[in-house]
Amino acid sequence: MSDSEPDAAPGRNSRRRVLIIVLGAVVICSAAALFVAIRLQRHHIPKWPGWVGYTVVKSPNFNQRPPDGVVNCIVLHSTAQPLFVDTIKRFEDPTTKVSAHFVVDRDGTVVQMVPLTERAWHAGVSSFDGVDGVNDYSIGIEMTNMNDGKDPYPEAQYKAVAEIIRRCRQHYDIPNNRIVSHAEVALPPGRKTDPKGFKFKKLLKLLDEKGGQHEE
Numbered sequence: 001m002s003d004s005e006p007d008a009a010p011g012r013n014s015r016r017r018v019l020i021i022v023l024g025a026v027v028i029c030s031a032a033a034l035f036v037a038i039r040l041q042r043h044h045i046p047k048w049p050g051w052v053g054y055t056v057v058k059s060p061n062f063n064q065r066p067p068d069g070v071v072n073c074i075v076l077h078s079t080a081q082p083l084f085v086d087t088i089k090r091f092e093d094p095t096t097k098v099s100a101h102f103v104v105d106r107d108g109t110v111v112q113m114v115p116l117t118e119r120a121w122h123a124g125v126s127s128f129d130g131v132d133g134v135n136d137y138s139i140g141i142e143m144t145n146m147n148d149g150k151d152p153y154p155e156a157q158y159k160a161v162a163e164i165i166r167r168c169r170q171h172y173d174i175p176n177n178r179i180v181s182h183a184e185v186a187l188p189p190g191r192k193t194d195p196k197g198f199k200f201k202k203l204l205k206l207l208d209e210k211g212g213q214h215e216e
Contacts, residue, residue: 050115052167054102059091059113061099061121066136071116071172073138074165075123077182078145078195084109087142097121100140102164108156110164114140116171124192126185128178134185139168149196158199162206176204 065071077100079087084105091099091113100122101114114120122140126133141161145151168174179200186192 048171050117051112052116052164052170054110054112057088057092057111057113059099059120060094061091061097062114062118063121065117065119069136071137071139072174073128073134073178073180074168074174075134075138075140075180075182075185076161076195076198077122077140077142078147078198079103079142080147080194081144082146084144087144088113100142102139102141104141104143104157104160104164106144106154106157108154108160110160116168123182123185125187127187128180128185138185139172139174143195143198145195145197147194147196151197153195153198158202158206162203165203165207176207179203 081087087103088111090096099114099120101116101120103111116139119135120140121135123134128134141164143157145153182192182194
């Protein structure tokens, strides 16, 4: 062996340690960025009016509901985006002019972005049961899903949506027959397809298990 070889192993070990430290820093920074994006933007505000006990990341994309309006409908959407954080960023961007009251990730994580007392911009040109302007009287729930009919909605996501509805019902009368898809209310018919593949019967069963209202 040459005289330099005993120093080679420590050198490699040193480089390995540096690489591990760098990779660790990248992972920590990425985790921190996600933490800041979702968790640290919690607003210390009363649960009501309009906030029902979830992490809050405020969207600027909302306005007032009509003064004589009655909230009596829930519209379910799929994001058509793979990442929960990307949807939140989109709803935080004032140039997009879109939002929803809630965003629900695949693992059941929920962020509320608009208070229920305000009008989120989720349904667009729409009508339900003969009444136009569904945003005026509805609550919008976005679920992380690609909306291709193949991407599944995990059990945790169904349970989280059911829990949101239960919390909303503490303040509003929303029967099961007024829990609808974006596709059902969007105009002209066929303009939207979401949430494609979502099992409404499964959601209603979850609501029934906890004393929900079930109307065939």
